Amino acid sequence: MTVREGAGWREIPRGGLILTAGNATAYKTGAWRTFRPVWHPDRCIQCLLCWIYCPDAAIVVKDGKVAGVDYRYCKGCGVCATECPDKAHALEMTREEAGGET
Amino acid sequence: MATLTEIRWHGRGGQGAKTAALLLAEAASEAGLHVQGFPEYGPERMGAPVFAYNRLSDEPIFLHCHISRPSVVAVLDPTLIKDPGVAAGLADGGVVVVNSTAEPETMRGRLRLDGQPEVRVATVDASGISMDCIGQAIPNTAMMGAVIRVTGLLEFDRFMEVARRLLGEKFRARPALVDGNLKAIRRAYGEVAVG
Amino acid sequence: MTTTAVTTGTVNPNQRRVALTGNEAVALAMRQINPDVVAAYPITPQTDIVQYFSSFVADGRVDTEFVTVESEHSAMSATVGAVAAGARAMTATSANGLALMWEVLYIAAGSRLPIVMPVVNRALSAPLNIHCDHSDAMGARDSGWVQLWSENAQEAYDNVIQAVRVAEHPKVLLPVMVCLDGFIISHALLNLHVLEDAAVRAFVGRYRPDHTLLDPERPVTVGPLDLYDFYFEHKRQQAEAMSEARAVILQVAEDYTRLSGRRYGFFEAHRLEDADSAVVVLGSAAGTARFVVDELRRRGRKVGLLKLRVFRPFPGRELAETLARLQTVAVLDRAEGFSTAGGPLFTEVRSALYALAEDGGRGPASPGAPPLTMNFIYGLGGRDLDPGDIESVFDRLATAVETGSTRTPDTGRVGPLIEYLGVRE
Numbered sequence: 168m169t170v171r172e173g174a175g176w177r178e179i180p181r182g183g184l185i186l187t188a189g190n191a192t193a194y195k196t197g198a199w200r201t202f203r204p205v206w207h208p209d210r211c212i213q214c215l216l217c218w219i220y221c222p223d224a225a226i227v228v229k230d231g232k233v234a235g236v237d238y239r240y241c242k243g244c245g246v247c248a249t250e251c252p253d254k255a256h257a258l259e260m261t262r263e264e265a266g267g268e269t
Numbered sequence: 270m271a272t273l274t275e276i277r278w279h280g281r282g283g284q285g286a287k288t289a290a291l292l293l294a295e296a297a298s299e300a301g302l303h304v305q306g307f308p309e310y311g312p313e314r315m316g317a318p319v320f321a322y323n324r325l326s327d328e329p330i331f332l333h334c335h336i337s338r339p340s341v342v343a344v345l346d347p348t349l350i351k352d353p354g355v356a357a358g359l360a361d362g363g364v365v366v367v368n369s370t371a372e373p374e375t376m377r378g379r380l381r382l383d384g385q386p387e388v389r390v391a392t393v394d395a396s397g398i399s400m401d402c403i404g405q406a407i408p409n410t411a412m413m414g415a416v417i418r419v420t421g422l423l424e425f426d427r428f429m430e431v432a433r434r435l436l437g438e439k440f441r442a443r444p445a446l447v448d449g450n451l452k453a454i455r456r457a458y459g460e461v462a463v464g
Numbered sequence: 465m466t467t468t469a470v471t472t473g474t475v476n477p478n479q480r481r482v483a484l485t486g487n488e489a490v491a492l493a494m495r496q497i498n499p500d501v502v503a504a505y506p507i508t509p510q511t512d513i514v515q516y517f518s519s520f521v522a523d524g525r526v527d528t529e530f531v532t533v534e535s536e537h538s539a540m541s542a543t544v545g546a547v548a549a550g551a552r553a554m555t556a557t558s559a560n561g562l563a564l565m566w567e568v569l570y571i572a573a574g575s576r577l578p579i580v581m582p583v584v585n586r587a588l589s590a591p592l593n594i595h596c597d598h599s600d601a602m603g604a605r606d607s608g609w610v611q612l613w614s615e616n617a618q619e620a621y622d623n624v625i626q627a628v629r630v631a632e633h634p635k636v637l638l639p640v641m642v643c644l645d646g647f648i649i650s651h652a653l654l655n656l657h658v659l660e661d662a663a664v665r666a667f668v669g670r671y672r673p674d675h676t677l678l679d680p681e682r683p684v685t686v687g688p689l690d691l692y693d694f695y696f697e698h699k700r701q702q703a704e705a706m707s708e709a710r711a712v713i714l715q716v717a718e719d720y721t722r723l724s725g726r727r728y729g730f731f732e733a734h735r736l737e738d739a740d741s742a743v744v745v746l747g748s749a750a751g752t753a754r755f756v757v758d759e760l761r762r763r764g765r766k767v768g769l770l771k772l773r774v775f776r777p778f779p780g781r782e783l784a785e786t787l788a789r790l791q792t793v794a795v796l797d798r799a800e801g802f803s804t805a806g807g808p809l810f811t812e813v814r815s816a817l818y819a820l821a822e823d824g825g826r827g828p829a830s831p832g833a834p835p836l837t838m839n840f841i842y843g844l845g846g847r848d849l850d851p852g853d854i855e856s857v858f859d860r861l862a863t864a865v866e867t868g869s870t871r872t873p874d875t876g877r878v879g880p881l882i883e884y885l886g887v888r889e
Contacts, residue, residue: 176697176704181637182576183698184675185685294653298483306483307652310594331751333616333648334850 169193192240196223200243202260206236211257217247274422275336276323278412279355280345283315285409289343290321293413296431297325300423305330318349325422343416344368345395345408356380361387366415366461368395368408373464391419393461395453402456403449410436410450414457425458476725479657486649489617489656490556490582490642491516493624495526496664497580500551500671503531503542507561508594509646510584514556536561540568540579547577548686550676552628554579558646559586562600566607572639573608574702575687578631578671579639581609582624585747585798586646587845595846596646598746598798601775602808608702610640610709611776615750618656619773620644622726625659628668629716635708645748647846659724667723706777713774730779732771733786735761739768741861742787744813745796746772749842749849753796756854767858772809780816787813788820790835792861792870796885798843806882810839836861838870842885853885 169187170179180186187193204225211233218226218233225241227234236247248258276293280286287308294306305324311317322336340363344355347369356365359382367376369392377383377390393415395408402411413432417423433451440446484492491513494502502521504514521530531546533539539555546553557565562583572579583601587593601611612627614620620642627640644650659667675684690698710730717728734754736742743753750771760767770786772779787793795814797807805811817834840857843849860883864870870881 170694172693174694174697176700179694179697179701181698181701181705182574182686183688183690183694184576185688186675186682188683291653295483298481298653298655303655304483305652305654307647310647310651331755332851333645333652333748333751335848337850 192224195239196242197239200238200241200263202243202245203238203263204236204241204243204245204247204258205261206233207257207259208235210255212252212255214252214255216250216252217258220246220250222246272328273324273326273330274341274420275339276325276341276343276416277336277339278321278323278343278345279349279352280319280321280409281315281349282317282319283407284345285407286319286321286345289345289409289413290323292410292432292435293416294323294325295435296428297323297423299431300427302327302423303330305332309335318352339363341416341420342366343412345412347371350376350379353381356382356388359385359388362389363387364389364391364419364463366391366393366412366419368393368412370394370397373462377464389419389463391415391461391463393457395457398453398456398460402453403446411453411457414454415461417454418458418461419463429454476723478663479659479724481655481657483653483655484617484658485512485651485653486614486617486620486644487512487584487651488516489621489654489658490624490644491520492658493621493664494554494582495520496659496661497552497554497625497628497668498526498665499528499554499580501529501531501543501546501553502555503533503539503546503553504555505533505536505539505557505561507536507558509586509596509650510556510558510561510582512650513582513584536564537568540565540572543579543581544568544572544575544577547572547579547673548575548676549678550671550673552632552671554581556582556584558584559588559594559600562604563588566604569604569607569609569639571687574698576637576702576705577639578628578637580624580627580631580642581639582620582642582644584646584650585643593845594646596648596748596798597844597846598643599800599844601641601643602799602801604641605776605808608638608706609776610636610638610706610713611774612640612642612713613746613773613775614642614644614649615748615771616649616656617644617652617654618726619728620649621656621658622720622724622728623773625664625667626713626716626720626728629719630709630713632671633709633712633716634674636705636712638702638705638709643747648748657724657726663723667720710774710777710779713777728773730772730774730782731786732769732773734769734771736768736770736786736790738766739790740766740865741792741794741858742768742770742790743794743796743854743857744770744772744783744787744809746775746809747798749796749798749854752849752851753854756851756858759851760855760858765858765862775809775812778812778816780812780819783813784816784820787817787835791865792836792838793817794838794840794857794861796857797839797841800841800844804882806839807841810837810881813837836864836868836870837881838864839882840885841882847886849886857885 223240278286290306294304309320342365395411795810
């Protein structure tokens with residue numbers, strides 16, 4: 168049961184119970200960004216540190232490898248770029264205002 | 270019996286005033302009476318003056334307050350009679366039972382009850398009896414025997430049956446104390462003197 | 465059904481007549497309920513309950529997991545965790561122990577966890593005092609717990625058993641406090657009738673929570689962050705549950721009457737039908753008040769007693785309708801709320817009577833003004849309340865009727881309607 172925004176007191180689970188596991192996927196933080204991480208697959212060494220540190224679900228992993236950034240869940244915090252090893256520098260923060268262009 | 274009997278027990282911490290009140294209440298309950306048995310908690314130390322109370326009635330009891338007009342006062346320690354509160358509030362036709370080797374008439378004088386002939390005074394050497402029967406100066410069970418004798422509250426043999434069971438539960442690990450205490454009750458029942 | 469008639473109820477034959485202290489009676493009820501978890505910390509005068517119950521655990525007479533904790537805050541926290549995990553869990557406390565639980569009381573109620581907790585009423589410090597008054601439970605009156613009050617050991621026993629059903633009812637799911645007076649009841653050996661173990665187990669049934677933390681098939685989150693978008697709605701739900709508790713309390717009482725023969729409701733109305741004056745009271749003082757009412761009736765005075773059993777939810781309408789046709793009502797509070805507007809019970813009763821007045825006069829059957837009300841604060845820190853004290857209250861009410869005013873030179877110093885019963889001047 169996902170709680171509808173603006174639902175009245177009769178409709179919601181009692182006492183603040185959350186009945187839907189993994190419901191963070193329903194909460195999209197992508198509109199919060201002022202800086203956008205850009206992933207350079209050619210520089211990526213697949214250490215997965217960005218995936219480990221991302222506080223949301225923005226780093227997409229397929230078959231055990233980083234495959235890109237899901238911008239619906241990226242609030243632009245920059246943790247991924249900070250944690251990306253300097254020698255790789257595969258994640259780079261850019262201005263969101265510039266439409267994501269470097 | 271009167272509809273409501275109110276008993277005030279005076280003792281010192283360690284002499285078993287509370288136990289006497291609770292045992293008597295339990296025995297009276299088994300005999301079909303409505304009962305209350307409750308201690309008054311103050312400084313809970315060996316030797317400190319302590320009080321315990323009983324209400325016994327053939328009708329349900331609703332009162333939940335201290336007893337200030339007892340019909341029976343039981344004094345487990347003769348040194349407590351220096352406290353003028355011992356005889357306080359004794360109702361007409363009431364009785365005070367003191368653990369003492371003194372004669373009842375001597376005790377009446379000590380209790381300053383000379384002007385109240387309607388109050389009966391009884392004495393029993395409960396300390397001596399308990400030393401003889403259980404080897405310790407814990408006079409509470411002997412005093413129960415004396416109280417039952419002077420008040421006629423309970424039928425004695427019936428009371429002894431219940432007391433045997435209750436003491437058996439209390440002294441499960443020390444069965445010798447059961448027989449000793451029963452003996453003390455019986456002796457005090459027989460030896461108490463009423464003036 | 466809004467009255468209690470414990471004293472006149474017939475006893476169903478499935479019971480034993482025993483003599484137990486109030487604490488023994490509560491511990492026995494807990495043993496018969498056989499909760500999954502008990503987490504408790506000892507405090508006078510509740511200590512015996514925990515002591516007896518822990519011996520039941522040690523002797524294998526219950527299946528309960530007994531959690532020894534280092535404080536009441538932890539006792540309530542562990543109980544909250546156990547119920548959230550799907551267990552039937554209980555604890556018990558008194559006075560400062562209840563005060564230390566304060567934060568977690570709200571978490572239990574707000575998370576809608578059906579905990580049952582005997583509270584052996586004792587005065588709050590300072591000054592330090594171990595004896596009875598109601599300041600502890602009254603301090604928790606707005607925490608969202610149902611409160612059932614007991615006159616004696618029988619009612620404490622019966623209330624604990626009923627509390628389980630009330631708390632766990634799907635329309636309620638709120639914690640329940642069962643109050644009994646410290647020492648006066650907790651340490652007094654009194655007669656009561658107790659049910660067979662099997663009858664109690666059948667009555668409380670099994671606790672079948674719809675959501676638990678230990679169900680991996682249907683994972684849930686308990687107690688999440690809940691800001692201005694939903695917190696208010698959750699509080700509104702909680703108020704609804706407390707309101708639903710009213711009907712559930714009466715239904716459970718009816719079922720319990722079928723089992724035990726003893727009748728329970730929101731309150732007991734004793735000789736109120738034709739009374740002019742009455743006292744309203746909680747707890748053991750109701751017994752002494754009943755004694756005085758019966759005595760004064762023998763002398764021809766038209767007096768009565770209303771003994772409140774359910775303080776939360778407050779049965780204001782039923783209570784006001786019962787009191788409406790009286791001339792005077794004295795509310796006895798065993799707690800000083802320091803509001804200077806009256807004790808906690810008084811303000812509720814008076815407010816309920818005012819609502820009736822707003823409805824167009826006095827109750828359905830009684831035109832005219834609502835009764836004159838007075839507040840008597842008594843028994844703080846275990847100060848004895850004897851029949852003479854209660855008779856003096858009825859005398860004050862009689863004077864109020866004669867003069868048409870509740871005021872005397874003695875009233876009005878702290879608050880306009882408050883008198884202190886049994887305090888030394």
